[in-house]
Amino acid sequence: MNDNGGMQKRMLIMTLVVFAFFIAYEFLVLKPQQEEKAKQQEIAKEQKQNSAPDVTSVSNAPVAQSQDDMNKSIQALSSKAIGSSNILTTIKTNRNIIEIDRLGRVAQVTLLEAKYKDEDGNQIKLFEADQLRPLEVRFANTNINDEAFKVSYETTATNVDATKEAQKFTLVQKLSDITLTKNFTVYPNGHYDLDISTDKKEQYFITNGFRPNVLADMYADHGLYLKLNDGTMELTSDEDLDKVKSYTGIKFVSNFDRYYATVIYNFDNSLQVSLMPDNNNNPQGFVHVTEKISFSGYMGPKHFNDLKALHPELTDVIEYGWFTFIAKPMFTLLQFIQSYVGNWGWTIVILTILIKLVLYPLSYKGMVSMNKLKELAPKMKEIQEKYKNDKQKQSMHMMELYKKHNANPMGGCLPLILQIPVFFAIYRVLLNAIELKGAEWIFWVHDLAEMDPYFVLPILMGASMWLQQKITPNTMQDEMQKKIFQMLPIIFTFFFLWFPAGLTLYWFVNNVFTIAQQYYINQMFEKKRAAKK
Structure with a gap:
């Protein structure tokens, strides 16, 4: 890696690729399939309506139908109706x-x-x-x-x-x-x-x-x-x-x-x-x-x-997909907590906190590393400007700078990579857990397996992601990278509008505790800087 800008670029690409997969797969693969399937079902339904004698009798029935009769008539036209x-x-x-x-x-x-x-x-x-x-x-x-x-x-x-x-x-x-x-x-x-x-x-x-x-x-x-x-x-x-x-x-x-x-x-x-x-x-x-x-x-x-x-x-x-070996014991833990708590929503909150505690050492190292890199950003920029025509010398002086200040250019990236399997495991657990079907959480969320009907959780998730981004040290030099990175909370919020409420709840709580961790580490560095003055 030649410089910190390259490291930041890789981190950005890694973050975007994870979500770009979902976007591409939906719009390039699944959406055309679903549209074609819906079209075929509509054709089949029309053929059924045109050929089935009982459909004609339904359409000619008296206007004053009871609600139950109307429901039965509608069900009779369903693609799942069996004669x-x-x-x-x-x-x-x-x-x-x-x-x-x-x-x-x-x-x-x-x-x-x-x-x-x-x-x-x-x-x-x-x-x-x-x-x-x-x-x-x-x-x-x-x-x-x-x-x-x-x-x-x-x-x-x-x-x-x-x-x-x-x-x-x-x-x-x-x-x-x-x-x-x-x-x-x-x-x-x-x-x-x-x-x-x-x-x-x-x-x-x-x-x-x-x-x-x-x-x-x-x-x-x-x-x-x-x-x-x-x-x-x-x-x-x-x-x-x-x-x-x-x-x-x-x-x-x-x-x-x-x-x-x-x-x-x-x-x-x-x-x-x-x-x-x-x-x-x-x-x-x-x-x-x-x-x-x-x-x-x-x-x-x-x-x-x-x-x-x-x-x-x-x-x-x-x-559960690729990370079944993590997901299965995680679901066992989820069930164990739920057996005591009795509410799947609060169970998700507790599980999220436990995961954050287990991963705290990794998160801590990553956050500390990012703060160190932020402090070194002016010196890094000087080296980049001074040796902009000699990449070899630029890289050598960058490594000397990192060594002198005990900073690791991969320090913020590696902990994130190690946490990705855990994220995908809990993602698949909450996505596939039918136990959340019909499970209420609080006030407006009556089914954790369905999307939040009022979009409260997705908006809170997006807002917390934006706040997390604001307080997280950012040493990106490229303005385009910065703008793309700033768009992530909006993109994530958009897609989470239709995610199961249980999964959105997990991500929101995860963000809240990440913000708390980041705030604590930022304050710690501020005290160190103040002590040096």
Whole structure:
């Protein structure tokens, strides 16, 4: 590094690159995808409205409709609406309603817990009507497969009440040359066991379906997740699969969006799974079967304690990205604090303070180094001017200056770099924690998993970032760099307007304590300077 200006430039670039990734990914990748998807859904909806007779009857209904009737009419036009004539068996548990269609597939799962509601106030439904559906069976023999998609299953129960105790029922599909049987056991907590068999030895595949489509955005991964017998995890994101991939020794296959997942798992007898891309290169998982197979399944929120109750390894369904090794213990700590505090908002505040205390030695070194560099700024400028035509001498005199005053040009940068993994870990924890769904904090924040409805926290976060910037020593010589750096609070505030309130709360509290630390160190240097006079 030739001079402090170069160091400052690298620090600026590093800070900007982190956030530029989010900006570029949203506007260059996700936004076009979402626009195209919305366009296709709108076309499909229009086709459905033009072809479905019940839609006409809705439009011709009396004007004086009740609010409930109007809501039902609107829901009937939803991309997640399933025609009741296609439903063979309806299962009710304490946590969801599972609808099985005439081809033995999961047509829809509706979450029943009060906190799981969409933006219109309706209970969340996990699947689109036209997506690949969980538990669909496909035969390797094309003749059998063609017939299988034309012949309806028979059921032993059209309505299954599993709210109090586990219930069993059976689906049977009788084809010309083979009979397939699905024996279900459904439990009050919403998960199921499934035994599938055929009366003849024939290869077939059963799919976990396309992922839940409730919340798929740029801020969290969504796609398909595998856990192998050796404990390694394999993530395939949406639009990232260009060819068929096959795996043996699989413990679970999970199709997921930000908060919800559809999981097939067997921790006793491993599965063989192939991933096949759809038309948009999204991953579709197919479990290989010859004659018979047994496994368990779960469709619902990626709630840590619920998954752990089913099997401890199922908590690996929750994906935290590159820094999982930090994020998982951090979430454990978060839960531990919440068990005593009882409020997720204050839990985030306490966790933030604990993190700041742990990282204080690093922060302290970085802040002290920046103050030293600020004091040396006039001398550094003199050297730059004196040797502006001889970079080698300029660099040599700069290093002598740093050595004489025990200053480290990387002192402010290195502590920041070391803190980045911790930041991203807590970022992913708060971003993926569905436990924050419906969790109130204070006054106006009624759901920490949603954006602040009045933008109070983002504005406070931006203001605190601006104040932090004001009191932080800045030795940048380039005016353009200064202007760009001064724009960061505005840019961050803009993007945080739509971030979950829990994540914005973390960043705001983090800024407040950083300001306190910086103020203390600034005062310490002021006293030293005053003592020298």
